[in-house]
Amino acid sequence: MPRLRYLVPLLVVGAHAAQAEETTAGASLRAEREKVLDGSTIVVTASQFPQEIRQAPATMSVVTGEQLRRRPVQDLAEMLEDEPGVQINGVGMTRRGISIRGMSDEHVLTLVDGQRINDASANMAHVDFSLGWVPSIAIDRVEVVRGPLSALYGSEALAGVVNVMTRRPQDRIEASALAMQGFRDGAGGNSTQLAALLGGPVAEGLGVVAWGEYRRRDRTQSEEDPLLSELEARDALSGSVIAWWDVAAGHRIEIGQMASDDDRARDAVTTGRAPIYYAYQDHITRARTQARYNGAFNWGDVQLGAYRSVLERVNERDRDQTPTAPTKAIEAVVDGRVSVVPVAGNRLTFGAEHRNEKLEDVTINAAGQDSVDHDALFVQDEWEITKGATLTLGSRFDHHPAYGWEVSPRAYLVVEPVPGLTLRGGFGEAFKAATLKQLSPGYITVAAGGRFIITGNPDLKPETSTAYEVGALYHGENWNVGVTLFQNDLDNLVQTECVESCGIRGQERRTYLNVEAARIRGIEASAEVRPIEALTLSASYSYVDARNITEDEDLAERPDHTAKLRLAWEVGEATSVSLRGRYIGKQTVFANSAPVRLDAYSLWGLDASHAVTDRLTLKAGVDNIFNKRLADSSALYSLAEPGRVVFVGLGVAL
Template identity: 25%
Template sequence: MIRKLAKKKHTLLAAAVIGTISVGHADAADTDSIQTRDVVVTASRTEQEVKETPAAVEVITREDIEKMGAENLAQALQLAAGINVLENGMVGNQSSIRGMNTNQTLILIDGRRVRTENTSETQNYYELQRVNMDNVERVEIVRGAVSSLYGSEALGGVINIITKKPGTQGGSVSGDWTSRQKDLGFRYDLGKNGKWAWALNGKYSDIRKRMSGASSNQHGDKYFIGLDGRMDLAKNKKLDFFVDHMYEDLYMIDSATAGTDYDHRRTSTGLKYSGKDKQGSYEMQFYYTHFDKDQRTRNRTTHALNSFDDMTFDSYVVDGKRTLNLGEQHILTVGGEYRQEDYESTRINGGSMRTITREGIANNISKVSQHYGAVYLQDEFMATDKWLLIPSVRWDHNNDFGDEVTGKLGSTYKLSKHMRFKANVGSAYRAPTASELYFNWQHTPTSVMVVNIQGNPDLKPEKSLNFDLGLEAERKHTSGKITYFHNKVDNLINLNTTITRAYIPGTGMRITANGRYENVDKATVQGLELEAKQKLGRMFTLRGTYTYLDARDDNTNQFLTGRARHKTSLQLIYADTAHGWDATLWNDWLTGYHYTESSAAKDTGESIMNLVVNKKFNKTVSAYFGINNLTNRKNDVLYYDGRIWRGGVKVSF
């Protein structure tokens, strides 16, 4: 039996492969060979069956995306277990997994790190709205820390967005409309010409203004364009190329007297060489990202400039990995990464400094660089025909915080043909970002308010020790999972803020907010995840998920804010493939959501019902209609502000 299992695994690797996400995170896999939710590559950097991998994983397929009518990633993740995608105020969404902070989730595109904003208040918040869903093949979610393979940021888990690959000529055009925004997207595959295949994709979004008191959301236009190429160098050898550009032209009303223009441009490009041989698979890649953010705060009446901020991020990554089949019981993966990140901003004070002037207002701009190096090793060890062990270890070096070693041991034990016990234990960390280290920002959003935020060059990395235990089973039309997770986190980085009010003669009341990043928190985040699915006849399926969370500050034993103690989702899924209809009706319950207001701790909750109906008219035309928050619930704390109508059409050719 051991020999059969080993040969099965060897075949998986040899057949598709490079399904790996290399340290820097290569193209998550050769997606031409992976079309179902039964195979995942993010959890171990090699292709594994979902049932086999020790990690808690979930795969959102292309079919799931279309059934949900998801015009953005936040909508595609709505039904996923153990992840919070609530709106973050009026700008963006959270992407927190298992009660961890949003900046403790690592977001990848084809295994590559996404160069995003880098403060604890902005990191990852906008990324769920920056993906062209027409170009997405599937999304893989790994719940639980995986720093032993991915390094910093992966304390809570990983979201890996895997895109379509060029090859077969054809394409699609889609239009989406909601009561909040409208989108136009396309993807066109030019097909194969000689050794090369090319595909072009693009998206335009028009976001409507929504008011909340004297302020608004970020509204305006977003543009995205991307080009992907693949060259067959030889049998089982490929060269992949990509380049994409994003532009955001947004505006936000900050108060009755001031508003801010947001001009954001991000360009990424890279090459990856990959192949397979008798021993296994290999890959090497380089990719570069330039991200430019210009923000201008102006008086809404006179349009005079109050303040401005310029920020530029440049990221250079080289990474590679090699997978070797060692006999019948071991599959060894070894990889490495070098990453350089340059950050120039008016919001930091470190490294080289110069003065720039915009419309008569002067500001100092500084530039700092962070260098990362890493190597990792993983062994997939089939101890018996029922027992799989996966140990992994990674060494990281950063020029600011030094060395860090993380490790993990995952195990799957087959209790029977239809039941498995899974366990994971490991360590993880998150390195301080350049902003957290060197922030020096004074902002005057209004004439009566001043914001001062300071970094801390003595910050230590956040660290965690975590484990989870799970049981999975399925029998005919019924399946279920139950998992207990426990995460002990030290040196949490927190922005300590004090607010003072003073009366200034001739000016009036002046509000000053002073903040500084510090390692002040220790926390224990633990909980229980349950998932059950029951097929009801030929067309209906009932699915339920539940997460119980106990997240506490170890110093005060108080429940952490911005989290719900209970999250429940009940989903009724209808599928009539013969006539092209499918629909999903689901209700989400959030209770015990902890927050502070006027220095007082409070709890809130909400029950939100949603519906989406999808119709495939033929092989080329489909349409959907949906209602989010069907019962028109409103909650200022959770940012539910009423019913959202949405619909869309997709034409393939």
């Protein structure tokens, strides 16, 4: 709690200098829902320039900041759990990851304002450190692209891209403060969030925005063994300052600094013959420094950027247990693009990127550090073939010292044959570069409580995918409906395999090998309707058939069927209520190499917002209404639900 002293000044400023943001939030939310119904929501991630979502060369969805600030979301996974085609899966140690269309969380690229953040999972096991980077109070919207985008963004974008767009108040000084408290039904699991934002123009052409957040959640103990944690504790403080200068009309320079301090704690036990219970702690610090320039000229647009991200993890354990070695990952990126319109109806974009990735870890080699340079060129042509028909062609050329050039082509066609009806389809190839640890011949680490060691393999090939999709979307008056068929063929998936002394504890050696091919295909359907002005009903359904082609078996932890429902009701001018439901179908897991089918389950949540005055908004609700606990059904689920949580909150604007 001493950390709160850093946030109190910002909360005080937010409470005394705010414009009436909360009073306009309801109107903004209604306006956003209107745009969703008619497909006019503006997005940028699919093509790197603004366009309506119905015209974007990809299957996309958007979550707005107003939606997120209605309930106490802890991280990006909780922000996106209600989105079509998105599934939250376990990554180990009670932590979660984001899966898109049955693909692993390691195949989802996360961006903040279009810039990649350190992929913690690339060099650390069982981590979700990429998900708690930006709090809801600082988010304008989150854009989700389902389908490969390596043609624009390079490695890791096999399943899709999640782009967190942060707020930039432009017209006036804005200030807001948010406080949320969650109470879990049972011992432990209570949560606290305190956040504030202040920003806007401070002089002619000059602007600044600053935000800060304190977020905490208590650990939840296992009912089967109270000495173990079912969910770990979190204690995080984060903040950012971003300033911009409009040098001239259409020309902006922006600089910024973001930082976070995230502590995790849980009770664990060893796996040996004489189990030892111990306390496990991770201390994670992140920082990012950025600068960029956007310019609009008579002949086209230019964007230049440079940013540096640092992630550091220090692990501690008591009871004489050996901690994981400290890890520090550093990425420095310089990129740029030029977009021109050589002829009417044709937009041509060229870009380049240089990225240096450095890792400091005593296990990676004798020197305790390694680095690699990624260089890339890309080109994209969006061509309006005829009125209502647009073809996007593009390719990216990435160079990696370990395996040379990797080419990621993409083609996508969007056609509007009649008003309201959009037909779309295309294909794309993508890849994921092997990590520094996986490629290092000197990498060696002890895993699984001492049962075996893992070594690197410099002969690894990149994981690759070829994806296809075709779909249709219709926007009627006060309703829309869409359906998409997709298939993703994956090759050279990396896994650890035993190569020496297999089955002998303490002597077994495993290494990374390209051993698997997989095929994931399925269907997504979504619909939204507003039967009356105050009521909006939205629903989505996904079917995923995920097969390991090499072993001729199901891929683990991919639910066959997923359905999501949301009912939003505007109860007068001051009150809104939202009911959310998720159905997670049966899925296959493996216990001692034998496939086991886990039961389906459903989760429901309810939240409400009421404007008490023009400056004060009360928020309340309940997550996991029926107190579903997955461990009651099976101990094989890789994630845990926190149980029923009742929350209350206040939004302040003065």
